[in-house]
Amino acid sequence: MPSAAERTRTLVQSTCSAVLLIPGVETTRPEQLSPQARVVGPDGEVFLLYPADSPAVRAATHAQDDELSAVLEITDVAPVSVPHRIRGRAWISGWLTCVPGLAEPGFMMLRLEVGELSVDDLWGAAEVEPEEFAGASVDPVVAHEAELLQHLHSAHGEQVQGLSALLGDQRGEGAGGGQQAVPLALDRFGLRVRFVGERCFDARFDFPAPVRDITELRRAMHTLFEAAGH
Incomplete structure (x- = not known):
């Protein structure tokens, strides 16, 4: 499974x-507090545009030499329609400063120096050390995950449903029969499917080996569907 640091990153x-x-900062338009872009720097700091x-930006500018604490809250929502759609959240708390000169005119880059991190997702809840976060890699599937899950759901529903054949004793009564199989999450280690019906449960289908790119992912998915068809 991916580490908590990798999942957070x-x-x-x-x-x-x-x-x-930001403590003390409120707005009638919450979208004003949503960054237009974000990127992780070489030392694990998070840059927010x-x-x-x-x-x-006003709060960070007025704080100047004082330490301005802030928490970046990230919410991960499944890209397909499914019960209990929020897949996870991550919180990155630290100290906020302005970094003039990094953004184009009319914008400002803020730097969040990371103090504490935590994640609560489909794998579970965990604390993450800043050093682990700085050294963690990003899952290679993430840039394509939403598109691939939507494609699986719309064009390969029968094959996803057929994965219930691999559940064995886990499947319980009715799984794969009256229950709909919805592709919920995809990462380099495998596919997570949510079976929705009288009872709702998730099942993981691991790839033979972690994938490194889209080509390997397609091959791994083909292998998975083949295994379910036999």
Whole structure:
């Protein structure tokens, strides 16, 4: 399974929605606290792009030499329609400063120096050390995951449903029969499917080996569907 640090880093560098929570800073438009872009720096710091007149930039500018604490909250929502659609959340708390000169005119780059990190997702809840986060790699599937899950759901529903044949004793009564199989999450280690019906449960289908790119992913998915068909 992916480490907690890898899962957190993947969420930060994904397209999941994010909001910056700053004590004392409130706005009638919550989207003003959502960064327009975010990237992780070489030392594990998180750079956040905002319009120059945003409440986050104003707060960081006024703080100047004082330490301005903030929490970046990331929410991961399944790209396909499924019960209990939120797949996970991550929280990165630290100290916020302005970094002039990194953004184009009209924008400001903010730097979040990481103090504490935690993640609560489909794998479970965990704390993450800043050093582990800085050294973690991003899952190679993340950039294509939403598109691939939507494609699996719309064009390969029968094959996804057929994976219930691999569940064995786990499948319980009715799994794969009256229950709909929805592809829920995809990473370099495998596919997670949510079976929805009288009872709702998730099942993991691991690849023979972790994949490194889309070509290997397609091959691994083909192998998985073949195994379910026999």
